[in-house]
Amino acid sequence: MRGFQFILGWWRQVLVGLLVVSMLPREAPAQTAGARLVPFRQGTRWGYADAQRRLVLPLAYDEVGPFVEGAAWVRQGLLYGYIDTTGHALTLVQYNRAGNFGQGRATVELGGKTFVIGSDGQPLTAPPEPELETDYLEQGDLVRRQGKVGFRFTAGSNTVVPTEYDEIRDLHHDGLLLVRQGPKWGVLNGKGKLTLPVAYDAIRATAANGFAYPVVELAGRFGYLDDKGGLLTKLKYTAAEPFAAEVARVTTPDGKTGYLDNRGREYWQE
Structure with a gap:
């Protein structure tokens, strides 16, 4: 009988322990370097969201750029610096200008001088590897x-x-x-069929992003071409930059900037 009471008491302790553990708050999963983050604007503040437009890195900046090669430029006030995908600083916020990384390099301006830095934030002197010529x-x-x-x-x-x-x-x-x-441009597919009518003022692709998602222009408004040769977005933006790391920076008719992903989804809230 005493042995049965001992076992019963032991099981009670186990059940209480499990109940306590189940009531503890669970930590949010850590952001991994491989997960895609998109610049997200809310009002005048900027942070980063995931593909579901859920805020991951806080609205701590006055402006931000896309993550390219695991690094992104951020602006606080008039100065720029770089962070990684966990939000940790890669450099001081000290530059007057800062560009996206490419081939492990980014162009910055500091104290009136323009130079190139590596992913460790140190100035580089060696030239980049030459890009392959395209036929x-x-x-x-x-x-x-x-x-x-x-x-x-x-x-x-x-x-x-x-x-x-x-x-x-x-x-x-x-x-x-x-x-x-x-003067008008359109798009043909491999079967010789028009996927976009010959009705647009310009269609611009760039080798820097593998010619993906070209910018389409009509009457001073811009949008993007998708990978099937149709329109990824309506032509409603007053400015549209080439895609970089599957996101693109656009300017809306009211003069505000924001980012799109490669599905045409907008990452901002007024």
Whole structure:
């Protein structure tokens, strides 16, 4: 009988212990370096949110940039510095200007001097590795006839685009081509079908981000092209910068800035 009471008392202690543990507050999971954070603006303050637009790093800055190669510039007052994806400082907030990292380097300005720093914040003197040259006709060959130009795909398709355009440029991915008739631009896919009508003032892609999500312009308003050759966003912004690390900085008609992700979602709250 005494043995049974001992066992019963022992089980009571175990159950009480489990109850106490279950009532303790759980810590939020730590932010990992691999998780994507997007600059997030709330009113005039900036922090970083996850892909669900939940605030991860606090609204502690006057302006911030995207995380590229694990580092992002932040501004407090008139000065800039760099942080990592956990919010820890990589440099002092001391620069008059600061740019995104690329190839382990970022251009900054301090005391009227412009120079390059490495990911440890120290000035660099060695030049960056040269970028690979890109063949602007890597998906096929131009076909010319009577002052007009067409295209013959040789990579991934045997489609021939009729010679009815004034200019054709290769977008270097997904079989997409930029085409111009007169002053207007559109987009063709690898089957020779228009995915975006020839109706836009400009479509600009940059090698710096692998020609992804080109900026589209019409009547002074900007948006982006998606990877299928259609519009990722409406053309409603007064300024749009190229995507960097799957986010892009835009300016709204009321003069405020914010960031989009590669699904076109806006990361700000007024």
